[in-house]
Amino acid sequence: MTTHFVAHVDQIEEGKPIIIEVQGRSVGVYSINGEYYALHNYCPHAGAPICKGLVVGTALPSEVYEYEFGRLGEIVRCPWHGWEFEIKTGLALHDPNVRVKSYPVVVENGEIGVVF
Numbered sequence: 001m002t003t004h005f006v007a008h009v010d011q012i013e014e015g016k017p018i019i020i021e022v023q024g025r026s027v028g029v030y031s032i033n034g035e036y037y038a039l040h041n042y043c044p045h046a047g048a049p050i051c052k053g054l055v056v057g058t059a060l061p062s063e064v065y066e067y068e069f070g071r072l073g074e075i076v077r078c079p080w081h082g083w084e085f086e087i088k089t090g091l092a093l094h095d096p097n098v099r100v101k102s103y104p105v106v107v108e109n110g111e112i113g114v115v116f
């Protein structure tokens with residue numbers, strides 16, 4: 001495993017990931033509440049560049065006829081067919097057996113490193 005330093009923390013705004021190429025892999029790096037996360041830029045459904053999808057929220061569990069929205073900024077919606085994934089884990093919201101590959105992230109002296 002190698003840490004690939006890809007960006008400075010100042011380069012990544014919440015809701016606006018950067019997409020970088022590292023050793024032949026396309027990776028999206030996200031910021032959520034001052035923490036950083038990295039996802040492989042490949043949707044497990046049909047191969048879309050998932051990290052080009054909108055960063056959104058989602059409907060939360062609620063009572064019948066009540067609609068509650070939350071988790072704004074924690075979900076990425078695939079640009080091709082709309083599947084939604086947790087940015088922090090890569091898990092699909094509709095099926096936790098489906099996931100986008102995620103990578104560990106480290107921050108050292110303000111530099112963001114993706115580990116793989």
Ligand code: FES
Pocket residue numbers: 043044045046047048078079080081082083
């Ligand atoms: S390719 Fe992502 S939902 Fe279909």
